[in-house]
Amino acid sequence: MKKLFALSLALVMTLSLAACGGKKTEAPADTENKTGTETETPTTGDVKVAVVLKTLASEYWGYVEAGCKAAGDDLGVDVVVVGPGAESDIEGQVSMIEQQIGAGCDAIVCAPNDAGAAQGALQAAIDAGIPVLAVDTNVGIAGQTSFVGTSNVDAAYEGGKWAIEQAGTDAKAVIIYGQEGDNTSNMRMEGYEKACTEAGVEVLAKLSGNNLTDGATKAMEDLLSAYPDQIDIVLCHNDDTAIGAMNACKSAGVSDITIVGFDGNASAVKLILDGELVKATVAQQPYEMGYQVVEAAVKAVKLEPVDEVINAPVQVVTAENGQAYLDNLEAMKG
Known part of the structure; x- marks a missing residue:
């Protein structure tokens, strides 16, 4: 069952x-x-x-x-x-x-x-x-x-910690959050900021992507323009946001960057397994x-x-455990 x-x-x-x-x-x-x-x-x-x-x-x-x-x-x-x-x-x-x-x-x-x-x-x-x-x-x-x-705070904290482990504590981060005033967005932003603060990672800026791929693309374009060659980590409100950030980075020719999504969508996990700029997603159930x-x-x-x-509970899905996660998703859908 x-x-x-x-x-x-x-x-x-x-x-x-x-x-x-x-x-x-x-x-x-x-x-x-x-x-x-x-x-x-x-x-x-x-x-x-x-x-x-x-x-x-x-x-x-x-x-x-x-x-x-x-x-x-x-x-x-x-x-x-x-x-x-x-x-x-x-x-x-x-x-x-x-x-x-x-x-x-x-x-x-x-x-x-x-x-x-x-x-x-x-x-x-x-x-x-x-x-x-x-x-x-x-x-x-x-x-x-x-x-x-x-717990959106704790879940985002785990995603932030993973990204910092990959990029190092001398990295600089940006956060693309969701809808203005949305409680989930606020809590995820809090968790990401907590991970950065504990590790001494500077958060350069926070912009809203309005929970949309296109909105996040525009936000990421603005961030790349404001902080050229400075951004190492992009912490995103959801997977659609992560994909939007990835699209902006690819259009700008940026490849040395770690993007973390949130939700554990199959589309994002497939990008992770394909070696794209989205490197992880915080997976809920x-x-x-x-x-x-x-x-x-x-x-x-x-x-x-x-x-x-x-x-x-949640898990951080990466290239190491992504295929097993996708297999489980398919089994759940029946």
Whole structure:
């Protein structure tokens, strides 16, 4: 079963972060809702879980979607997965959250493009007694049932450390982060900066690539222009950003540089194995996160205890372990 494979994958990862045990959200002592009417715990077959992701237009979020749907199939529940065309479409995502709540769901899962913008719509769900769970990126709203994801600070720290080990402590780095104000972007930037500070590596500049390949290409072009022949390491928000940075470097004839991505997308790993400028990617477990968050949502609907934080480990994927990682990805997709 896909779940068992994904869980076994977590055990064999060569570099994983220690999972933090979350406090459990206990089932309420009674089954009365806020109006005072007695409610019935729905049977599994009647449960509908709505999942609103940052976008469906990327490989990474496709793995999250696949995990969500696999959990729905295994658990016998109705899972609807939606997402805007781009992570920059904050208003579009909020509208999707409102639509899913309005259409009727027993639990809602969200990976917010902007946690502050999403909170209002999700608060309406909490007020209506609908469990709200976050995946990959925490919403952090009072009354939220659970967050399923990785520690972005710790994960980026591992990627930064690996890059510095390759380039040396006298290297100079730049960071291409994601969407302005996005909490995930801020945490990954924090982790990269922590690794650089500890090693005494100077961070020359930080620019936003807006989570897009083209945006990162433009950012990298600006960085190469501002710091010619000075940049040794490029630490990126995600794999699309890393590919954009690589494209800019190749166009400029820059070859002696170490680019690190984030997400563990197959497309990035193939570039690593081909000896391209993208040398590593910090790999999360998007499939397993999707599976686990739907599993937790169903437990919440059935008034079963749910951990407030469910952490997933990561690994730094390089040329040394990239093929094994790709083989595992293919097996998970079935």
